[in-house]
Amino acid sequence: xxxxxxxxxxxxxxxxxxxxxxxxxLAAATLVVSLIMSGLTFWAVNTIQQDARLNDTRFGRDLGxxxxxxxxxxIEDENxxxxxxxxxxxxxxxxxxxYMLYADETGKIFFGIPFWEPEVETSxxxxxxxxxxxxxxxxxxxxxxxxxxxxxxxxxxxxVPLIVDNKYLxxxxxxxxxxxxxxxxxxxxxxxxxxxxxxIWVMVILAGVVNALTITKPIKELLxxxxxxxxxxxxxxxxxxxxxxxxxxxxxxxxxxxxxxSYEEQNIEELTAEKAKLETLVYTxxxxxxxxxxxxxxxxxxxxxxxxxxxxNSHVEGSSVLSHLPSAVQMEITRPxxxxxxxxxxxxxFRIPISEPTKRTIRILLTTVLNQQRExxxxxxxxxxxxxxxxxxxxxxxxxxxxxxxxxxxPLFNIKSFIETLHEYGEDLGVNQRREFLETVNHETDRLTRxxxxxxxxxxxxxxxxxxxxxxDLAQAIDQTLRTYQLNARDKGIELIQEVAPNLPLVVGNxxxxxxxxxxxxxxxxxxxxxxxxxxxxxxxxxxxxxHNQPGQVRVEISDTGIGIPPEDQKAxxxxxxxxxxxxxxxxxxxxxxxxxxxxxEEKHHSKVHLVSEVGVGTTxxxxxxxxxxxxxxxxxxxxNVV
Numbered sequence: 001x002x003x004x005x006x007x008x009x010x011x012x013x014x015x016x017x018x019x020x021x022x023x024x025x026l027a028a029a030t031l032v033v034s035l036i037m038s039g040l041t042f043w044a045v046n047t048i049q050q051d052a053r054l055n056d057t058r059f060g061r062d063l064g065x066x067x068x069x070x071x072x073x074x075i076e077d078e079n080x081x082x083x084x085x086x087x088x089x090x091x092x093x094x095x096x097x098x099y100m101l102y103a104d105e106t107g108k109i110f111f112g113i114p115f116w117e118p119e120v121e122t123s124x125x126x127x128x129x130x131x132x133x134x135x136x137x138x139x140x141x142x143x144x145x146x147x148x149x150x151x152x153x154x155x156x157x158x159x160v161p162l163i164v165d166n167k168y169l170x171x172x173x174x175x176x177x178x179x180x181x182x183x184x185x186x187x188x189x190x191x192x193x194x195x196x197x198x199x200i201w202v203m204v205i206l207a208g209v210v211n212a213l214t215i216t217k218p219i220k221e222l223l224x225x226x227x228x229x230x231x232x233x234x235x236x237x238x239x240x241x242x243x244x245x246x247x248x249x250x251x252x253x254x255x256x257x258x259x260x261x262s263y264e265e266q267n268i269e270e271l272t273a274e275k276a277k278l279e280t281l282v283y284t285x286x287x288x289x290x291x292x293x294x295x296x297x298x299x300x301x302x303x304x305x306x307x308x309x310x311x312x313n314s315h316v317e318g319s320s321v322l323s324h325l326p327s328a329v330q331m332e333i334t335r336p337x338x339x340x341x342x343x344x345x346x347x348x349x350f351r352i353p354i355s356e357p358t359k360r361t362i363r364i365l366l367t368t369v370l371n372q373q374r375e376x377x378x379x380x381x382x383x384x385x386x387x388x389x390x391x392x393x394x395x396x397x398x399x400x401x402x403x404x405x406x407x408x409x410x411p412l413f414n415i416k417s418f419i420e421t422l423h424e425y426g427e428d429l430g431v432n433q434r435r436e437f438l439e440t441v442n443h444e445t446d447r448l449t450r451x452x453x454x455x456x457x458x459x460x461x462x463x464x465x466x467x468x469x470x471x472x473d474l475a476q477a478i479d480q481t482l483r484t485y486q487l488n489a490r491d492k493g494i495e496l497i498q499e500v501a502p503n504l505p506l507v508v509g510n511x512x513x514x515x516x517x518x519x520x521x522x523x524x525x526x527x528x529x530x531x532x533x534x535x536x537x538x539x540x541x542x543x544x545x546x547x548h549n550q551p552g553q554v555r556v557e558i559s560d561t562g563i564g565i566p567p568e569d570q571k572a573x574x575x576x577x578x579x580x581x582x583x584x585x586x587x588x589x590x591x592x593x594x595x596x597x598x599x600x601x602e603e604k605h606h607s608k609v610h611l612v613s614e615v616g617v618g619t620t621x622x623x624x625x626x627x628x629x630x631x632x633x634x635x636x637x638x639x640x641n642v643v
Contacts, residue, residue, distance in 0.1 A: 030200060037196055056156040057145050059096070060176035064143050064160035067100075068172050072162045075102070075169050080111065087113050098155055098175035102162075103130045105170050130171060132159065153178035218250065225253055235261055288384030291369070294341045294377060296320045305384050310357030321382075326354045333364060333382075340368050340380055351387070360388040411444040418444075467604060471506035471628035472514055474554065478537050481518040485526060493531035496522075501540035507554050507625035513600045514625075518558070520593040521621050525560035528619070533561040542624065552627035559620035565613040573611065574598040597621075 067090065074083045087100050091113045102111040107129040132144070143160040156176040162169040221238050228236035236257055238250050282289050288305030292298055298316045306312060309325065316324050322334055329352055336348045348366040353359075365383040370376065418437045426434060482496050489496045518537070525535040538557040565573060574594045601609045601623050613619035 033200055037200070056147075056154070056176055056178060060156040060158040060174060061143055061145055063096070063176070064158040064172060064174045067174065068143075068160040068162055071102075071172060072164045072169060075162055076164045076167075084111065087111075096177055098177050099173075100175075101130065101173040103171050103173070105168050107132060107171070130159070130173060132171060222249065222253060225257070229257060229260065288382075288386075290321060290382040290384070291379055292321050292337075292382065293379045296322055296337060296341075298324075299379065305382075308360075308362060308384050308386055326356050328352055328354050329362075329364065333366065336366060337380060340366060341377065343368075343377055360386055361391045363387050408448065411448040414444045415441050415448070467510045467513065469508055469510055472509040472511050472625075473506055474514070474539050474556065474625075475500045475504055477511060477515050477518055478539065481515065481522055482537065484519065485522050489526055489535065492526060492529070493533075494526060494529050495534045497534055497536035499536060499538040504539060504554065505541060505552070506628040508628045509605055509625055513604055517597050517600050518556075520597050521558040524593055525558060525562060525619070528562035529560045530562065533618075535560045541627070551629065553624040554627060555622060555624050557620055557622040559618060561618040564615035564617055565611070565619055566615055570611060570613060574609070 071083055071086065074080075074086065083102070087102075091097055091100060100113045101109055103109045109128040109130060143158055145159075146157045147154050148157060149155075155178065158174045158176065160172045160174070162172055218238075225236050225238050237254050282291075282300065283302045285302065286304065288308045289300070289302045290298065290305050291300040297318060298321050301311070301316060306314075309329075311324060314324070322330055322337075325333075332350050332352050333348075336345070336350075339345050340348070346368050350364045350366075351361065352364060353361045363385040365385075367381045367383070368377050369379040369381055371378050418441050422429070422434060422437055429437070478498060478500060482498055486496065522535060522537070529535060536557075536559050538559075540555060542553045542555055574597070598609050601607050605625060607623050607625060609621060609623045611619060611621050
């Protein structure tokens with residue numbers, strides 16, 4: 001509380017110190033005159049009110065005694081009708097009386113004007129009484145008088161005892177309205193005082209305005225002009241028609257501002273051009289850029305940094321950069337930023353994974369910004385690079401090289417081992433052993449060839465090469481695929497089934513790529529099916545959706561009765577080098593076949609490969625292709641960005 005009053009006192013002191021001595025003296029004189037006038041007014045009004053109350057008291061007492069002397073005999077005779085008539089005539093003949101009440105010796109009111117009502121002697125009657133002192137009737141010549149406040153003014157209440165032949169009959173209560181003449185006089189005095197008070201202060205205000213126009217305003221204008229010049233606004237001018245010393249000072253100020261503006265115009269174009277070049281460079285670079293001062297306040301930020309940090313259209317300039325950075329970035333660079341601001345280091349580099357606004361990896365470079373003499377630190381430049389794709393490619397490359405190296409090592413080792421054995425011990429081996437070794441070498445060579453071909457196929461698919469798309473006859477592609485694998489299926493005792501719907505329309509696609517998809521899927525089914533199993537290819541046209549102008553779809557299903565794929569492996573089955581035999585170690589393969597299938601169907605044909613599998617029952621792969629027509633091929637080619 002003491003601090004609050006101290007603050008108020010200092011604020012008032014500062015406000016008062018801004019006034020000139022002339023204004024202070026004028027205000028003090030006005031305050032003294034106002035206090036004197038107000039004191040005189042209050043004294044006059046209070047005197048008038050006291051006289052009015054005294055007069056009302058005397059008038060009420062005399063009127064009450066007079067009325068009681070006339071009413072008491074009638075009440076003694078219980079002539080209430082005459083009492084009522086007399087009271088009514090008296091009440092109607094004067095405006096000074098506000099009310100008249102009659103009460104018996106117990107204080108019970110039995111008659112009143114203007115609110116008299118006959119009593120009803122029932123249990124619901126509420127008795128109205130006047131509470132008076134016990135010795136009230138001892139002196140009939142000194143009625144009791146009091147006053148109370150009403151909306152119309154102070155009302156004088158007079159209580160007169162009704163006594164006849166020293167017998168106390170009751171009490172008469174009369175209410176006397178305030179003296180209107182005194183009220184009017186009081187109000188008039190108050191209004192005159194207020195008018196005088198307002199007139200004095202109006203004169204003071206006018207005097208202050210004149211003082212401000214002649215002295216204070218020119219000085220304030222000069223002060224504001226000097227501040228504008230100090231801030232670099234050399235177009236500031238003061239236009240006040242004054243003479244004398246102030247007029248000469250204003251002319252000198254305007255001449256100074258004009259010279260400064262002329263000097264500024266000689267350099268402003270060059271400075272503007274350099275600034276525009278710098279801003280254009282910052283805003284167009286691919287990396288994010290944030291410039292902060294030594295207090296961590298943001299000075300400049302380009303659109304790339306806004307996108308990476310998810311700032312959007314938020315106004316971050318002028319606020320602390322630490323309050324807007326993602327939490328992971330804030331934790332890493334807060335301490336280095338303060339060390340750089342203190343001059344303890346000049347640069348720093350960080351690689352930080354973030355999860356907000358999106359999951360990505362960024363590289364942050366911190367560099368101090370020095371002044372022209374390279375002595376003082378003016379700020380810190382933060383460069384932000386989104387290296388998410390780079391990290392993903394490096395991880396994919398490392399994984400790819402690791403997998404290829406592993407897959408190449410086994411067949412090369414087997415080939416080298418058997419060839420060395422044949423070279424060193426060939427004469428000691430029998431014909432059957434040499435033939436078995438050569439068959440193994442040939443088998444491993446075929447395995448190595450398949451691996452290299454799959455890697456080359458996958459690399460070619462992912463290279464962005466354009467393929468020609470046209471109408472493809474699926475029945476022909478399916479027939480060619482089954483003829484290719486007919487002998488292999490017969491050797492393994494597996495039945496190949498072909499179910500192609502009649503009048504099947506052409507589909508949009510590349511014949512060679514679709515043939516590779518069918519070959520990889522059928523070969524995969526044969527590899528994982530046991531003797532006596534079945535591999536089936538089914539294709540049929542899907543029903544078109546009503547009220548949709550979309551092209552039709554043809555579904556292709558390849559199913560087997562093989563070992564099936566466990567649920568935990570189904571999500572990874574299309575990844576590179578992933579093989580179910582990695583878990584059972586019983587079957588061979590490169591682990592690239594299904595990855596090639598997914599790339600061809602999803603990336604080239606804009607569809608999706610699905611699978612349904614159950615261990616010990618079998619697996620079904622299926623995908624949909626678009627029915628061929630001129631409109632469909634045009635939309636497909638434009639969407640795929642191919643020729």
